[in-house]
Amino acid sequence: MNCVAALADLLSFLMSKKNTFLDSVSQYFDLAASHSKVSPGILTQIKSCNSVCEFKFPVLQDDGEIEVLTGFRAEHSHHRLPTKGGLRFSRHVTHDETVALATLMTWKCAIVSVPFGGAKGGVCINPKTASPGFRERVVRRYTSELIKKNFIGPSIDVPAPDYGTGEQEMGWIADTYKAFNSDGLNAYACVTGKPLSLHGIEGRTEATGLGVYFGIKEYADREDIVKPLGLSRGIAGKRVIVQGLGNVGFHAAKFLQEMGDAIIVGIAEFEGGISNPDGLDIEEVSAHRRGTGSILDFPGAKNHTNSSELLEADCDILIPAALENQITGKNAPDIQAKIIAEAANGPINAEANRILLSRDKLIIPDVFLNAGGVTVSYFEWLKNLSHVGFERMTTGYESQSNERILSTIEDMTGRKADAEQRALFTAGASEQDIVRAALDESMSSAAHSIEKTRVDNKLPDLRTAAFCHAIEKVSKTYIDLGIFP
Ligand code: NAD
Numbered sequence: 001m002n003c004v005a006a007l008a009d010l011l012s013f014l015m016s017k018k019n020t021f022l023d024s025v026s027q028y029f030d031l032a033a034s035h036s037k038v039s040p041g042i043l044t045q046i047k048s049c050n051s052v053c054e055f056k057f058p059v060l061q062d063d064g065e066i067e068v069l070t071g072f073r074a075e076h077s078h079h080r081l082p083t084k085g086g087l088r089f090s091r092h093v094t095h096d097e098t099v100a101l102a103t104l105m106t107w108k109c110a111i112v113s114v115p116f117g118g119a120k121g122g123v124c125i126n127p128k129t130a131s132p133g134f135r136e137r138v139v140r141r142y143t144s145e146l147i148k149k150n151f152i153g154p155s156i157d158v159p160a161p162d163y164g165t166g167e168q169e170m171g172w173i174a175d176t177y178k179a180f181n182s183d184g185l186n187a188y189a190c191v192t193g194k195p196l197s198l199h200g201i202e203g204r205t206e207a208t209g210l211g212v213y214f215g216i217k218e219y220a221d222r223e224d225i226v227k228p229l230g231l232s233r234g235i236a237g238k239r240v241i242v243q244g245l246g247n248v249g250f251h252a253a254k255f256l257q258e259m260g261d262a263i264i265v266g267i268a269e270f271e272g273g274i275s276n277p278d279g280l281d282i283e284e285v286s287a288h289r290r291g292t293g294s295i296l297d298f299p300g301a302k303n304h305t306n307s308s309e310l311l312e313a314d315c316d317i318l319i320p321a322a323l324e325n326q327i328t329g330k331n332a333p334d335i336q337a338k339i340i341a342e343a344a345n346g347p348i349n350a351e352a353n354r355i356l357l358s359r360d361k362l363i364i365p366d367v368f369l370n371a372g373g374v375t376v377s378y379f380e381w382l383k384n385l386s387h388v389g390f391e392r393m394t395t396g397y398e399s400q401s402n403e404r405i406l407s408t409i410e411d412m413t414g415r416k417a418d419a420e421q422r423a424l425f426t427a428g429a430s431e432q433d434i435v436r437a438a439l440d441e442s443m444s445s446a447a448h449s450i451e452k453t454r455v456d457n458k459l460p461d462l463r464t465a466a467f468c469h470a471i472e473k474v475s476k477t478y479i480d481l482g483i484f485p
Contacts, residue, residue, distance in 0.1 A: 211372015
């Protein structure tokens, strides 16, 4: 290799190092920190990851052989306890990825006023090929490793679902933890995203996707934001492309379609992509995938063997909801969407972020947009600690109170409500109603706080404003704790 080629090789190696997920998160922090009034010492403290645990553990495979797996749990910030963050199953889980995700969790919790520090966990396995039996053995062994290391507990660190895991895995975590803490009254609060039968909460499964819908709506409804993008107000009629039809992508698309009247024109998945300018029914695509094992060959849709080309296709709103680093310096110049709504964590790297902003795109950042999951996880944790569902103490009273109001209105007007109107008016709120309304309120209030920070500090974009807002909040807690007198 000649000198020039070697130099180019070194340069490209260094560039690839600079564009890792952790590096992007670090760059976002540094930029926002430079706009904040927080002192350098505190900034150094709140930027660094407090504890990371990396460990190997043996698990019996289905064929009787032993496989040694690598697991991680990172607790980014202990300024509030417990720490909170998902458990990821992926072949690509690494130390740095786990730290990057835990870091985002700290800022995310601060943005939606959830009183937790950030954490994240991961195990290097392929979630698509692992059998249910193998997954259960992995989860139970991983949980017992966390217990031994004091990295799990209702007041210590509380996992939740993330990429490659769901409520079944959370149920196994709860059961394993409970087995080790049999008299622990609050043991089930050691994990959220559990099945309802194991003290989960109505609305957690769809919470992240619903939060994505509420978050997009906050900005799509604002004339001053969408007009410069060449868009009309509102979600109705907007053409949407979604990458990743998992928990977050499916629910985000479902609510955008059902509650917002958006048109889902493209879906990109692992196995390929599909598009239809007239719209794809998200429930039907999902049923087709369950039936055939693939989204491809969906009736009336065009197949795309290279699904990443859909990221660059013409649409109004692009929703990357799969994994990090999907939009990089390579494809950012070709992105046609006007709004990029980060449902996944870190789907846009720092280089792409700069390119997209210079092209006047609106980026709704992950630290805000996908915070619905942790928000409802917080509600589940509260429910577990109080040992009573939110609706249990309110539904009856509300119903009786509404009945009294309706009767008074009927007496005053001389008109009687029909049975359907009566049922609608007098029904007390269910757990799902309460959770959804509180989630909507949390996303709305977070969007307003971010906007206030953006305007007050004359910040260039939503991500910088969101980070700046979170940095100010977390540093204030450190100061109030008296760690930095
Ligand atoms: P999931 O495992 O349910 O779904 C992910 C989907 O993405 C899968 O269907 C997978 O096949 C698909 N996918 C993977 N690589 C792809 C690619 N290159 N192109 C297209 N599709 C691809 O995971 P999830 O829980 O929906 O998480 C998705 C993202 O959202 C992750 O970044 C996660 O960290 C983030 N997130 C999840 C939650 C949650 O509550 N689950 C909360 C906040 C953030």
